[in-house]
Amino acid sequence: xxxxxRSLIGLAGLVGFMLAYxxxxxxxxxxxxxEPVARQWxxxxxxxxxxxxxxxxxxxxxxxxxxxxxxxxxxGRRGAEEAERRWLAWSxxxxxxxxxxxxxxxxxx
Amino acid sequence: MMARLLLVLHAVLGFLSMGLxxxxxxxxxxxxxxxxxxxxxxxxxxxxxxxxxLVVYPVYRVKVRHExxxxxxxxxxxxxxxxxxxxxxxEHFGLIGLVMLVLAWWLCTRGGExxxxxxxxxxxxxxxxxxxxxxxxxxxxVLVTSYAGLGRLQ
Numbered sequence: 001x002x003x004x005x006r007s008l009i010g011l012a013g014l015v016g017f018m019l020a021y022x023x024x025x026x027x028x029x030x031x032x033x034x035e036p037v038a039r040q041w042x043x044x045x046x047x048x049x050x051x052x053x054x055x056x057x058x059x060x061x062x063x064x065x066x067x068x069x070x071x072x073x074x075x076g077r078r079g080a081e082e083a084e085r086r087w088l089a090w091s092x093x094x095x096x097x098x099x100x101x102x103x104x105x106x107x108x109x
Numbered sequence: 110m111m112a113r114l115l116l117v118l119h120a121v122l123g124f125l126s127m128g129l130x131x132x133x134x135x136x137x138x139x140x141x142x143x144x145x146x147x148x149x150x151x152x153x154x155x156x157x158x159x160x161x162x163l164v165v166y167p168v169y170r171v172k173v174r175h176e177x178x179x180x181x182x183x184x185x186x187x188x189x190x191x192x193x194x195x196x197x198x199x200e201h202f203g204l205i206g207l208v209m210l211v212l213a214w215w216l217c218t219r220g221g222e223x224x225x226x227x228x229x230x231x232x233x234x235x236x237x238x239x240x241x242x243x244x245x246x247x248x249x250x251v252l253v254t255s256y257a258g259l260g261r262l263q
Contacts, residue, residue: 004225004228009215036170036171037171050175058163084227108195
């Protein structure tokens with residue numbers, strides 16, 4: 001794996017992670033949730049106040065990250081520096097989007 | 110008792126990861142030979158720290174969030190509700206910080222000698238943002254714990 005391909009795999013993985021991590025909360029995808037009083041796991045779309053969906057959100061992020069890395073590996077085989085710059089720009093966008101959503105969604109009111 | 114021990118370990122690893130993340134950033138910036146080592150250590154220590162945090166998280170959710178922060182007073186106000194929300198932001202920022210540190214390790218080359226300008230910008234950006242987010246998470250974590258760590262003493 002060349003340094004450029006390695007870079008594209010990493011950046012595409014980052015984009016995939018951030019989009020899936022944020023998308024599952026934004027669009028209420030079914031997520032793995034843990035209910036700590038009953039000590040039960042469940043797949044939920046809209047969690048109860050005690051259900052913790054953070055684990056499921058991380059799982060979605062990992063799935064998105066792995067998918068992104070696979071896409072980066074495929075694209076990186078004939079990637080030019082232009083592609084690298086484009087993926088860097090998308091990475092910055094995805095991270096700003098994820099951080100912004102996390103702050104906005106949970107901001108103390 | 111086990112949750113308290115894990116919380117202490119979580120805090121110790123947190124301070125360690127804050128230091129290692131800054132080391133990784135500075136060593137990468139200066140293209141020093143040990144940049145890869147510090148990037149690797151920062152990522153691995155932060156992984157361990159986050160995993161321990163995820164193990165303790167259910168205890169926090171019941172003993173602190175549910176029993177202290179989200180308690181509604183007679184006047185209908187939830188005076189400590191903002192702490193629970195701040196903690197949630199810290200959790201997300203900490204996790205995204207971890208992802209950035211793993212990416213910084215993935216992109217790190219020995220001395221940065223083979224990296225293009227774009228690759229170097231990506232690596233330094235990941236290391237810098239990762240370190241910043243880990244610091245934010247650490248400071249907010251200490252702030253929230255100063256109000257309530259794992260609930261009332263038993």
